[in-house]
Amino acid sequence: xxxxxxxxxxxxxxxGEDVSMxxxxxxxxxxxxxxxQDPGEGPVLLIALYKAGELTSNGxxxxxxxxxxxxxxxxxxxxxxxxxxxYFCAEQISQGGSEKLVFGKxxxxxxxx
Amino acid sequence: xxxxxxxxxxLITVTGxxxxxxxxxxxxxxxxxxxxxxxxxxxxxxxxxxNVEVTDKGDVPxxxxxSRKEKRNFPLILESPSPNQTSxxxxxSSPTVGNYNSPLHFGNGTRLTVT
Numbered sequence: 326x327x328x329x330x331x332x333x334x335x336x337x338x339x340x341g342e343d344v345s346m347x348x349x350x351x352x353x354x355x356x357x358x359x360x361x362q363d364p365g366e367g368p369v370l371l372i373a374l375y376k377a378g379e380l381t382s383n384g385x386x387x388x389x390x391x392x393x394x395x396x397x398x399x400x401x402x403x404x405x406x407x408x409x410x411x412y413f414c415a416e417q418i419s420q421g422g423s424e425k426l427v428f429g430k431x432x433x434x435x436x437x438x
Numbered sequence: 439x440x441x442x443x444x445x446x447x448x449l450i451t452v453t454g455x456x457x458x459x460x461x462x463x464x465x466x467x468x469x470x471x472x473x474x475x476x477x478x479x480x481x482x483x484x485x486x487x488x489n490v491e492v493t494d495k496g497d498v499p500x501x502x503x504x505s506r507k508e509k510r511n512f513p514l515i516l517e518s519p520s521p522n523q524t525s526x527x528x529x530x531s532s533p534t535v536g537n538y539n540s541p542l543h544f545g546n547g548t549r550l551t552v553t
Binding site for chain 1: 442471473478479480481482483486494496497528530541542544545546547
């Protein structure tokens with residue numbers, strides 16, 4: 326099946342630093358989605374990417390869909406304490422008329438004030 | 439308020455005692471899904487439903503059952519829970535998957551402990 330490799334597993338940074346995390350796939354993707362999970366809550370969609378090469382921003386967040394369609398990165402600029410959480414990449418898979426999401430294992434971000 | 443509601447938030451039970459985790463959404467979404475989240479493994483899909491009376495297995499369906507008798511509800515049933523089903527469970531819904539404006543909406547989770 327589809328495999329998503331997300332890295333790094335965890336990051337410890339100082340407030341104000343920039344952050345970068347990425348996902349790679351063993352096969353070609355049609356979509357890349359980035360979610361954030363705050364402690365004690367369910368994941369929330371941050372950015373959706375649907376075209377190879379697409380670069381999309383959402384405030385201090387920027388994500389890109391790799392040209393090869395096998396990778397994506399998420400950058401956070403000027404981190405703040407509320408950026409703490411787990412960030413997941415995800416892929417939408419269409420198979421035989423059905424669709425589902427497959428998630429990476431997540432990047433846990435800690436921001437020190 | 440548009441939301442996905444899971445109950446209970448926390449559940450401690452014993453091996454073999456049947457339990458049901460309820461999930462309800464008030465957004466008239468067609469697509470609903472259950473995930474489990476485990477340390478180091480991320481979110482893994484258990485079952486999903488594209489519409490009423492249509493359910494399909496996800497990546498880790500063993501030991502679980504679901505039903506979709508009406509659009510708003512998608513309960514997760516553990517007929518005979520075992521300790522390896524101790525996990526954090528999330529229900530999610532969306533109008534349909536594969537739509538630009540159809541992000542998955544997640545519930546706040548159910549933390550299940552099976553002793």
